[in-house]
Amino acid sequence: MAHATQVSRSEFAGTRAPLIGAVSRVKETVTQWAQRRRTRSHLALLDDRLLNDIGMDRLIASEETNRTFWRA
Template identity: 45%
Template sequence: MTHTVLSPSTIGAPSCPISLESRLGGVVDLLTVWRRRAVSRRQLLAMDDRMLHDIGLDRVTAWDEARKPFWMA
């Protein structure tokens, strides 16, 4: 009976692990996106109908977007 030894190269995984700095950078990027969404959605609620019309939205669409949780695109 033959046993196959699995190594990163045999299973297609990268040979070097992702660095802690890279992971932290990804987390910071995600938090930044979430923060921008939250701010943008609050700004939509503050806009009057004329401003919404200028950006191509109506009140209902703006309300629907603003009600989404920050983690939803």
């Protein structure tokens, strides 16, 4: 007959820590991607005067807005 092994709460919590850390990193990454997508879509809406105010021209803004969201 097989005996069930009892695992203490601290042992159980210790095995979950890597998973929790991984989930947290995934959440941070997805949040950062969403922020980049929003920022780049807003950048595409700026007129030349506003782009000049932030030190960009239309070409640089276009290159930035055409980058994929996962690229910094």
